[in-house]
Amino acid sequence: METKVIELTENTLDTPESEEVLKEAGSIIKNGGLVAFPTETVYGLGGDALNPESSRKIYAAKGRPSDNPLIVHIADIEDLRPIVKTIPEKAKKLADAFWPGPLTMIFEKADIVPRETTGGLETVAVRFPSDPVAAAFIEHAGGYIAAPSANTSGRPSPTLAKYVVEDLSGKIEMILDGGQACIGLESTIVDTTVEPPMILRPGYITKAMLEKVLGEVDVDKTLLTDDSGQAPKAPGMKYKHYAPKGDMAIVTGEADEVVKRINDLTAKALSEGKKVGIFCSSDTAASYDKRAVIKPAGSASDEDSVARELYRILREFDDENVEVIYSEAFDYGGVGAAIMNRLLKAAGRRVL
Numbered sequence: 001m002e003t004k005v006i007e008l009t010e011n012t013l014d015t016p017e018s019e020e021v022l023k024e025a026g027s028i029i030k031n032g033g034l035v036a037f038p039t040e041t042v043y044g045l046g047g048d049a050l051n052p053e054s055s056r057k058i059y060a061a062k063g064r065p066s067d068n069p070l071i072v073h074i075a076d077i078e079d080l081r082p083i084v085k086t087i088p089e090k091a092k093k094l095a096d097a098f099w100p101g102p103l104t105m106i107f108e109k110a111d112i113v114p115r116e117t118t119g120g121l122e123t124v125a126v127r128f129p130s131d132p133v134a135a136a137f138i139e140h141a142g143g144y145i146a147a148p149s150a151n152t153s154g155r156p157s158p159t160l161a162k163y164v165v166e167d168l169s170g171k172i173e174m175i176l177d178g179g180q181a182c183i184g185l186e187s188t189i190v191d192t193t194v195e196p197p198m199i200l201r202p203g204y205i206t207k208a209m210l211e212k213v214l215g216e217v218d219v220d221k222t223l224l225t226d227d228s229g230q231a232p233k234a235p236g237m238k239y240k241h242y243a244p245k246g247d248m249a250i251v252t253g254e255a256d257e258v259v260k261r262i263n264d265l266t267a268k269a270l271s272e273g274k275k276v277g278i279f280c281s282s283d284t285a286a287s288y289d290k291r292a293v294i295k296p297a298g299s300a301s302d303e304d305s306v307a308r309e310l311y312r313i314l315r316e317f318d319d320e321n322v323e324v325i326y327s328e329a330f331d332y333g334g335v336g337a338a339i340m341n342r343l344l345k346a347a348g349r350r351v352l
Contacts (some may be wrong), residue, residue, distance in 0.1 A: 003169045005161065007177045010132045019175070026140030029054070034061060036150040036164045038139045038178030039129040041102050041187050041204070042157040042311065043164050044073065044147030045172065046137070052116040055146055061171040061350060064153040069119035071104050071148040071187075072126050075138035079335045083113050083144065090214050091192040097213045100130035102183055102204045106191040117146045127187055133178045149186060150175075156242050156314040156346065159184050163315050184308035185338050190217070202256075202338040204307065228341040244314040246277060248325040255280065262326045266292050269324045276321035279313055281306070284328065293322055300328075303335040306321045310342060 011019050025035045029114030032054050035046050040304075045055030045062065049072040058070060074080060077095060080087065091105050109124035118124050129135065138145050149157035152167040160179035168175070196216040199207060210217045214305045249264070251258050266289045276292040285296040293351035295313040298305025317325055327347070331340040344351070 001170055001173065003165070003172055004174045005165060005169075005177055006174065008133055009178050012230040013132060013136055018173060022136055022140040025137055025176060026142065029141035029145065029168070031285070032057070033174075034058060034172040035141070036161075036168060036175040037134055037145075037147070038131055038161070038176060038181060039073075039134045040131045040181060041129070041183045041185060042159055042181050043150040043161065044134070044145070045150035045164075045168065046073070046145040046147040046349065048142065049073075049117050049144040050112060050114065050142075052114040053255065054151060055114065055116040058148065058285045062148060062151070062153045064148060067119045068148075068149055068153075068305060069121060069123075069125055070117050072113065072117065073134065073138055073147050073250070074126060074128050074143060075100075076143065077128065077228055079143050080107075080128075083126065084108060085110055085111050088192050089314055090197055093213050094190065094192070094197075094210070096126070098205055098209075099128040100135070101128070102130075102185075102187040102294075103127065104187045104189045104201075105191065106193055106200070118129035120243055123144040123191075123193060125189060133176060135179050137176060154352055155245055156244060156318075157186060158315070159308070159311050171309060180308075180312075183304075184311060185335075185342060191220075194218075201256040202341050204335060204338065206334050206337065208334070224323050241344050242311070242314070242346040242347060243348065244322070244325060245318045246322045246325045247267055248327065248345055250327045251328055251352045252329045255284065259284055262328070263287075263289050265326055265352075274323045275321060277317040277320070277325040278325035279310075279317075279325060281328060281330075293317065293320055300330065303330070304340065306330055307335050310339060314346060 047058045104125050104127040106123050113124050150164045151158050159165045159181040166174050183204050188205040189201040191198045196218050198218040200220050251261050269276045278288050278294045280294045281300040282296040288294050297309040330336050
């Protein structure tokens with residue numbers, strides 16, 4: 001299969017050429033095909049959410065376990081009601097506060113949503129993205145797009161179209177290149193079918209932000225292990241995600257001790273002939289062994305920058321054939337919880 005890669009940005013959406021591209025992309029979806037598209041979080045791999053065969057194709061293209069639910073993306077708040085049984089009052093409050101935006105909510109699904117899309121569950125994950133290209137694409141495609149991140153399952157999520165090409169070229173019909181995703185981490189997922197509502201995956205919308213709207217919000221503290229027999233209720237809960245090709249570990253502790261430990265580990269790995277990468281803040285980058293591939297993601301106080309750069313840097317380590325990666329910890333509250341969630345999964349929870 002030849003995969004078309006077409007640039008389509010917010011600045012070009014109103015042109016006749018873009019309208020033709022959107023019509024073609026929409027037609028691909030309506031005919032059961034797959035299109036990767038930009039969102040404000042990461043790139044998504046889109047198929048018709050109401051077509052079981054499309055969901056099967058998504059799982060196949062990604063190499064994704066079929067019990068890992070897909071998120072249904074909408075572009076109009078009125079499109080929520082047909083695909084869910086009920087809309088709890090707290091979900092309405094969250095939608096008023098955060099939609100469109102990087103928030104996914106779990107609802108009891110309506111019969112119209114196939115179990116192939118929900119990973120066999122009676123609940124459905126729904127998101128209303130704010131990215132204008134995503135919204136235009138969803139509208140042209142019929143209003144309901146099932147979309148996990150547009151990468152091979154387990155790999156770092158793509159924040160640039162070139163990494164979608166790397167993973168999925170030849171497996172899908174089209175990739176819409178909208179430039180770099182502005183947030184860089186997947187959406188926060190909140191289960192609205194339980195009381196109090198529960199965060200199943202941390203993201204840009206933080207616990208504190210949710211609590212300002214709802215009051216009490218719980219957090220899933222177990223985050224299913226790989227050997228759990230329970231079906232995951234949301235993407236990213238059960239299986240290893242976001243992993244670079246190199247062996248990765250997170251080093252925690254006081255800043256000076258972390259730098260020393262990473263430099264000691266780096267020296268040992270280099271002596272064994274391994275290529276080493278270091279994921280760090282710009283505050284400490286100059287303190288590391290210059291023989292390593294050092295990738296600062298911005299100041300530790302600028303969590304938005306760290307979030308935005310995380311997946312790009314993990315991909316660059318792969319591009320540069322890095323074999324061993326050491327990362328600082330970034331859990332300083334707020335978005336830091338989401339950053340650490342992704343780092344822990346990328347490292348297979350290996351913490352030193």
